[in-house]
Amino acid sequence: MIIPVNRYLYVVQSEQISFPYCVSVLVEGSQRVLIDSGCSQEVASELRGRGLDVVINTHFHWDHSRQNQNLGPVEVWCHHLDAPAIRSAENFIARYGFKDFGAEDMGKMFLKYHGIEDRPVHRELNDGEILDLGQVCLRVIHTPGHTPGHCVFFDEYHGILLSGDIDLTAWGPWYLHICSDLDDYISSIEKCRELKPRLVISGHKGIVDQDIQARFLAYRDSILRKEEKILASLQQPLSIEELGALRLFYGPQNQFDSYIQFWERQGVYMHLQRLIKQGRVMEEGNLYYRT
Structure with missing residues (x-):
């Protein structure tokens, strides 16, 4: 068309x-x-x-x-x-x-x-x-x-x-x-x-x-909302895999196949790197927690 x-x-x-x-x-x-x-x-x-x-x-x-x-x-x-x-x-x-x-x-x-x-x-x-x-x-x-x-x-x-x-x-x-x-x-x-x-x-x-x-x-603001959800989830230390399982990007309606899991983890990783740079999150081993 x-x-x-x-x-x-x-x-x-x-x-x-x-x-x-x-x-x-x-x-x-x-x-x-x-x-x-x-x-x-x-x-x-x-x-x-x-x-x-x-x-x-x-x-x-x-x-x-x-x-x-x-x-x-x-x-x-x-x-x-x-x-x-x-x-x-x-x-x-x-x-x-x-x-x-x-x-x-x-x-x-x-x-x-x-x-x-x-x-x-x-x-x-x-x-x-x-x-x-x-x-x-x-x-x-x-x-x-x-x-x-x-x-x-x-x-x-x-x-x-x-x-x-x-x-x-x-x-x-x-x-x-x-x-x-x-x-x-x-x-x-x-x-x-x-x-x-x-x-x-x-x-x-x-x-x-x-x-x-x-x-x-x-x-x-959709970027910032996801960021706040990640911070709210870090009441206790979590791994990228655990944060990825929250499905902040594709949501529960999509089949959670290996590619969706990969994208979810990548998205979380991008946010974590930004939050670490801002001093709002720290990494210890494979776990992330709020400062």
Whole structure:
């Protein structure tokens, strides 16, 4: 489904817009550019027929780059900090932390299941660049936290923010791998809010044009609420495994398979590292407790 936003910007949605898919944005300027390629095979075929020139990935994740190689002879652009994880499947999976947490076989299965291989990136982007695409100019804004090289793209003339995985969903920010950074994520959410966009096109929600400021605040606060729950749970020392079993991220409605367990533990780990840095939690052996 291709939905016009104005004469030059179009929202591209497959039937499913949660992982392993996302919302893409088609720019019809002097160049035909697709922001994120996490669409279905059917939608990719339709886009290929239009003749794309460039695919820009907001970040390296599979649900935003899955069709990079299926859209014809296009150039791929990405921020320089995330480009290595697109170019190298080994770098891609290292950023998830499977090996660091003794789950290397799970990482190999993840790559195999999704068919993730080495893929080219032709141009590396930097913060502050202006991408003149003809009738549309997009400012590259580096917004790390979700990944090291995550970027949003701002059409300042029309007040439209292409927000990638600062996605304003009720689920909240996703930071369940070791390359995430919570302090950076919070700062990046605030950076987006301060732009005061008139309209946001979210990577997993589509068009957001109501209560935008409040949505950014609620999105940020979902991080802080989880943090308070972790602190409240540390009335006695607990391990990462015990904290992960609280299921603060995916909740009890999801099957607690090995991957969900892994993501839950990673999310807890990210919070614990931030809390240790703040002096609110200490680690002793494999246990964590409040100071």
